[in-house]
Amino acid sequence: MGRLLFISGLIFLGWIAYRFLKNTWAQRLREVEQREQQTHWAATAAKPTKIQQIKACAYCKTHIPEDEGIYRDGKFFCSYQHLDRYLEHEQQ
Ligand SMILES: [Zn+2]
Known part of the structure; x- marks a missing residue:
């Protein structure tokens, strides 16, 4: 028990x-x-929820998400390197 x-x-x-x-x-x-x-x-x-845009780099034409690139003077670049190179190219 x-x-x-x-x-x-x-x-x-x-x-x-x-x-x-x-x-x-x-x-x-x-x-x-x-x-x-x-x-x-x-x-x-x-x-606000935004559709991710894919843009082409003005220098190398690579398509990358808008968030990961840089805008300068209305142009889009994949990196600061390409922004610099593009500007150098423009000046010549
Ligand atoms: Zn590029």
């Missing part, structure tokens, strides 16, 4: 621990979700 009580006690304790862990995990997940949603909103508010 003592053995049975001991086992049911263990099961009860396990159940309590399970419930406690489940609650804290659910709470933590909710917190993380909320934080992610907030940062997502902050990110979309900071920079």
